[in-house]
Amino acid sequence: MSAAPLLEVRDASVRFGGVHALRGAELSVSTGSLCGLIGPNGSGKSTLVNVISRLTKLTGGALLMDGDEIDSLSADRARAAGIARTFQTVRLLPSMDVLANVMLGGATHFAQRSVAVNWLWPPRRANANRTARQAALVALERVGMAAHAHARPQALPYGQQRRVEIARALASRPRLLLLDEPTAGMSHHEREEVGDLLMELRREGLTQVLVEHDLAMIHRVCDHAHALNFGRVIASGSTQEVAADPGVREAYLGHGSSGERAQDSERAQESGPPESPAKVSQ
Amino acid sequence: MARWALAPLALIAGLAIAACGSSSGSSESGGSKEASSGTIPVTFVADQTGLVSYVGEKVIAGMKLAVEEINSSGELGKRKIVLSIANSNSDTATATTQMAAAVKSNAVAVFGPALSAEALATAPLAQRAKVVDIGTLSEDTGFLPIGNYIYRLTCSQLRYDPLIVEHVAKLGLKSTKIVYASDNPTLSEETTEHMVPELEKAGVKVQGTVGVPSTTTEFSSLATKLESGNPESIGLMVVGAANPDLITALRHSGYKGVIWGEQSATAGALVPAGELANGFFYAVDYTESLPYESSKKFTELFKQKHPKEIPYGYDANGYDAMKAFAKAVSLEGSGPVTRESVLKGMQKEAASGGFEGASGKTIFVGPEHRDIAVPGVLVEWKDGAEHIVKLGTPGLEQQQ
Amino acid sequence: MLQQLINAIVFGSVLTLFSLGLSLAWGTLDVLNLAHGAVFVFAGFITYELTKDSTMSFVPTLIVASLAAGAVTLALELVAFRRIRLHFPARRQAELSMLVVSVGAATVIGEVVSHQTSEAAFSPPASAFSIHRYSLGGSVGITNIQILIVVAAIIVAVALDQGIRRTRYGRAIRALAYDPTTTQLLGVNVGAVAAATMFLAGALAGLAGVMLAIYLGGEEVATGQDYLLTAFAILIVGGVGSIRGAIVSAYLIALAETAVVAYGPSQWRDGVAFLLILVMLLVRPQGLFARRRFQRA
Ligand SMILES: Nc1ncnc2c1ncn2[C@@H]1O[C@H](COP(=O)(O)OP(=O)(O)OP(=O)(O)O)[C@@H](O)[C@H]1O
Ligand SMILES: [Mg+2]
Numbered sequence: 013m014s015a016a017p018l019l020e021v022r023d024a025s026v027r028f029g030g031v032h033a034l035r036g037a038e039l040s041v042s043t044g045s046l047c048g049l050i051g052p053n054g055s056g057k058s059t060l061v062n063v064i065s066r067l068t069k070l071t072g073g074a075l076l077m078d079g080d081e082i083d084s085l086s087a088d089r090a091r092a093a094g095i096a097r098t099f100q101t102v103r104l105l106p107s108m109d110v111l112a113n114v115m116l117g118g119a120t121h122f123a124q125r126s127v128a129v130n131w132l133w134p135p136r137r138a139n140a141n142r143t144a145r146q147a148a149l150v151a152l153e154r155v156g157m158a159a160h161a162h163a164r165p166q167a168l169p170y171g172q173q174r175r176v177e178i179a180r181a182l183a184s185r186p187r188l189l190l191l192d193e194p195t196a197g198m199s200h201h202e203r204e205e206v207g208d209l210l211m212e213l214r215r216e217g218l219t220q221v222l223v224e225h226d227l228a229m230i231h232r233v234c235d236h237a238h239a240l241n242f243g244r245v246i247a248s249g250s251t252q253e254v255a256a257d258p259g260v261r262e263a264y265l266g267h268g269s270s271g272e273r274a275q276d277s278e279r280a281q282e283s284g285p286p287e288s289p290a291k292v293s294q
Numbered sequence: 295m296a297r298w299a300l301a302p303l304a305l306i307a308g309l310a311i312a313a314c315g316s317s318s319g320s321s322e323s324g325g326s327k328e329a330s331s332g333t334i335p336v337t338f339v340a341d342q343t344g345l346v347s348y349v350g351e352k353v354i355a356g357m358k359l360a361v362e363e364i365n366s367s368g369e370l371g372k373r374k375i376v377l378s379i380a381n382s383n384s385d386t387a388t389a390t391t392q393m394a395a396a397v398k399s400n401a402v403a404v405f406g407p408a409l410s411a412e413a414l415a416t417a418p419l420a421q422r423a424k425v426v427d428i429g430t431l432s433e434d435t436g437f438l439p440i441g442n443y444i445y446r447l448t449c450s451q452l453r454y455d456p457l458i459v460e461h462v463a464k465l466g467l468k469s470t471k472i473v474y475a476s477d478n479p480t481l482s483e484e485t486t487e488h489m490v491p492e493l494e495k496a497g498v499k500v501q502g503t504v505g506v507p508s509t510t511t512e513f514s515s516l517a518t519k520l521e522s523g524n525p526e527s528i529g530l531m532v533v534g535a536a537n538p539d540l541i542t543a544l545r546h547s548g549y550k551g552v553i554w555g556e557q558s559a560t561a562g563a564l565v566p567a568g569e570l571a572n573g574f575f576y577a578v579d580y581t582e583s584l585p586y587e588s589s590k591k592f593t594e595l596f597k598q599k600h601p602k603e604i605p606y607g608y609d610a611n612g613y614d615a616m617k618a619f620a621k622a623v624s625l626e627g628s629g630p631v632t633r634e635s636v637l638k639g640m641q642k643e644a645a646s647g648g649f650e651g652a653s654g655k656t657i658f659v660g661p662e663h664r665d666i667a668v669p670g671v672l673v674e675w676k677d678g679a680e681h682i683v684k685l686g687t688p689g690l691e692q693q694q
Numbered sequence: 695m696l697q698q699l700i701n702a703i704v705f706g707s708v709l710t711l712f713s714l715g716l717s718l719a720w721g722t723l724d725v726l727n728l729a730h731g732a733v734f735v736f737a738g739f740i741t742y743e744l745t746k747d748s749t750m751s752f753v754p755t756l757i758v759a760s761l762a763a764g765a766v767t768l769a770l771e772l773v774a775f776r777r778i779r780l781h782f783p784a785r786r787q788a789e790l791s792m793l794v795v796s797v798g799a800a801t802v803i804g805e806v807v808s809h810q811t812s813e814a815a816f817s818p819p820a821s822a823f824s825i826h827r828y829s830l831g832g833s834v835g836i837t838n839i840q841i842l843i844v845v846a847a848i849i850v851a852v853a854l855d856q857g858i859r860r861t862r863y864g865r866a867i868r869a870l871a872y873d874p875t876t877t878q879l880l881g882v883n884v885g886a887v888a889a890a891t892m893f894l895a896g897a898l899a900g901l902a903g904v905m906l907a908i909y910l911g912g913e914e915v916a917t918g919q920d921y922l923l924t925a926f927a928i929l930i931v932g933g934v935g936s937i938r939g940a941i942v943s944a945y946l947i948a949l950a951e952t953a954v955v956a957y958g959p960s961q962w963r964d965g966v967a968f969l970l971i972l973v974m975l976l977v978r979p980q981g982l983f984a985r986r987r988f989q990r991a
Contacts, residue, residue, distance in 0.1 A: 103873060116869050506963070509919075512705045512708070512948075535913065535917065538815055542912075548835055563814065565817075566911050568820045
């Protein structure tokens with residue numbers, strides 16, 4: 013944690029009516045790090061990711077990127093500023109093929125002022141289209157899905173759909189990648205592959221936040237981790253330290269009893285397509 | 295609810311709201327005016343706003359013109375007509391409320407709204423209150439039978455449409471096809487019950503009649519259908535934009551024969567068709583260049599007041615309704631005017647040969663002489679104006 | 695027979711031009727814009743105003759009036775629809791409010807036009823566009839404005855279909871229709887895309903309005919309402935939000951209505967559209983070209 017923080021979350025709180033999803037969460041992600049985020053169901057992990065990607069507004073606290081406040085940015089502007097994410101339940105568009113879905117991920121030009129120029133001037137438009145296509149193919153290559161560029165997303169196994177989501181996030185060449193349980197529903201082998209990919213991305217200097225239930229995965233790929241419970245960060249440090257923290261053990265041991273709440277959270281927060289398979293619990 | 299279910303719902307909402315038109319307008323009902331011996335209070339329940347506001351506005355304009363003329367000419371002595379206007383918003387319920395207020399007021403006569411639904415709903419109130427109700431609606435089915443206080447001061451087009459038949463025959467046209475507004479009872483009936491038999495009687499072969507809903511917005515297929523069989527003439531018994539649209543479609547698809555119509559084509563309705571409408575003829579109760587003294591008088595007054603406009607039938611109808619009323623008042627002497635005296639005056643006027651109005655010599659006709667007949671006039675549309683082809687005589691249809 | 699076929703194709707083209715904008719707005723933004731007909735008539739009115747003193751020629755008029763129609767719809771989007779979308783996150787509630795607003799807008803636009811034209815039908819003068827008829831042998835023929843309408847409809851239909859399928863804007867629109875939240879998270883400025891879409895929808899209504907003003911002898915406010923009615927049939931028969939469905943069903947309905955006028959009791963022509971709606975709802979409620987779309991609980 014020597015490098016300057018790329019992202020800082022200060023005293024973040026989010027309320028949904030009576031539910032306190034975040035209550036004073038603190039998080040600091042240094043540039044180039046791969047930061048793990050763990051916590052039992054309903055502890056606020058997805059909410060934190062939603063806050064950072066500007067889907068959810070903060071009720072209190074501050075969000076900084078490169079030291080600048082970004083909590084007033086709209087979601088599309090945040091994306092243009094380099095924050096990309098994947099979703100806990102896959103959110104691919106069934107009416108487009110894989111390539112088009114990934115190209116859509118590179119659509120940040122709609123946030124730019126030059127939209128009109130791009131749109132009205134055919135050579136620029138064609139050029140922009142070519143660039144987006146190229147970027148999309150490169151991203152698909154990275155996740156090993158280039159061969160499926162023209163498949164319909166819903167025809168793919170769930171694990172592959174998740175990889176397409178990662179490619180879609182990468183297509184915009186983000187500076188910060190937020191991954192919300194990217195390996196849920198994947199086979200062991202696939203998880204290994206995704207883990208390798210994340211580490212490779214890290215070596216290339218991409219800052220990442222990984223939400224993950226699988227502690228083994230966290231150990232393997234992350235340099236440090238934060239543990240959330242009831243909307244608060246209860247432990248942070250190296251992955252070993254966090255895993256050994258008594259509060260974290262306690263929270264995870266009490267895991268079974270929070271099953272009901274976990275279901276609630278899924279229903280309330282996820283509005284993905286109905287055809288998405290139910291989240292596979294680990 | 296499925297998404298599609300929204301569509302019909304929305305449509306209904308949309309159309310209902312669109313039909314209601316503009317704001318509900320303020321009414322200027324003169325409920326509690328003091329009826330001194332010098333004033334003659336009357337109320338016009340008019341379609342000032344809403345669906346037929348374009349009619350209401352014109353009738354009001356004509357009526358006001360007559361009031362000004364009558365009051366300044368002294369033809370009623372020192373007595374002055376005071377006209378109150380109550381807005382019916384082209385809506386039956388509102389019209390009824392306004393009429394109820396009017397008959398409770400000191401008005402000695404009421405003028406009813408133009409839509410037949412409104413007229414039929416309001417007339418019984420006047421009849422019960424024993425106050426003369428002068429209607430300006432175009433058709434009378436069920437209106438006049440409501441009672442002896444009910445008058446209609448707009449001439450039925452059935453009375454002057456024979457001029458059209460006569461002209462078609464005179465031009466030597468041997469065949470015709472007629473297109474009519476199938477959802478307009480007046481025009482449907484007029485076509486099938488009157489025009490077709492009369493044309494046949496005059497030696498014109500009617501090759502067919504074609505009904506179209508007035509919501510039609512595509513006329514090419516209709517034009518093709520009308521042209522097939524090469525009729526020497528085509529008659530349009532339709533309303534609104536359908537007149538210029540059909541003329542345009544027929545001419546653009548190469549039809550060279552004669553196209554004729556009926557009074558809905560008046561009041562500038564043909565303007566959008568431009569030159570294509572030249573030669574189109576139809577019959578009306580009033581046109582700008584009518585040669586009668588009383589018509590010229592109206593035209594002149596109208597032009598003074600509205601220099602940029604052309605007077606048409608609705609203006610004339612309003613004017614004539616008021617003129618007929620004034621004549622009835624004057625026939626009853628110079629005493630105070632009461633509801634009873636207005637009725638007596640109307641009866642006297644009807645019995646003594648009617649009055650001279652914007653449409654010319656107007657006589658009272660019908661079972662109890664509570665309906666009118668005007669001479670009527672056949673006009674041809676040319677370069678944006680009506681030109682007189684033939685003048686009619688009042689009560690023409692009775693001679694046939 | 696041949697002439698009636700030509701008539702049907704021309705009418706289908708008119709309906710295509712009219713309903714594509716409506717379909718676009720409804721399919722992508724859930725805006726059932728009941729002011730579409732009024733905007734269409736508004737463009738005809740602008741055409742009339744610009745040409746009545748023979749001041750402007752056809753092409754500039756076409757452009758100005760289409761842009762004006764687009765601008766009116768864009769204004770509606772910015773002033774009302776966008777706010778409603780932000781205000782009511784629940785789709786259904788937003789849909790209903792937008793419906794009501796669009797009815798209000800239709801009334802206002804209609805009142806303005808009918809006031810300006812003294813409620814009379816209006817039409818650009820013959821000098822604005824001189825109409826020629828080309829004979830195709832016998833009594834069969836086609837006029838230049840009819841050709842123009844067909845060509846314009848084909849160009850617009852192909853451009854829109856391909857644009858939606860192949861361009862970045864098209865992808866953004868399709869994504870927006872499916873899931874606005876995710877689309878925004880992917881970096882699409884949904885506000886800008888919505889505004890562009892509504893502008894486009896309005897401009898298409900405008901294009902149709904200008905050509906119809908010249909094609910018909912006269913337009914009036916009610917003309918827009920009547921087209922709206924048929925356009926609903928088209929959207930339902932074609933499948934809500936499907937561009938290809940709208941195109942196919944526009945020609946289908948035109949063909950059916952023309953056949954009724956030509957060979958049947960013409961007063962039932964309106965009935966055809968509604969009969970088709972009814973049959974469609976019973977047999978294939980998702981429309982001819984159903985677009986899988988995601989329905990929120
Ligand atoms: N949109 C929402 N409206 C209301 N409550 C919400 C909403 N989103 C999340 N919550 C609530 O906030 C709390 C935190 O939810 P969140 O989804 O962030 O948990 P999580 O840590 O991601 O859990 P999981 O491991 O199940 O994904 C839960 O109690 C959930 O019910
Ligand atoms: Mg979660």
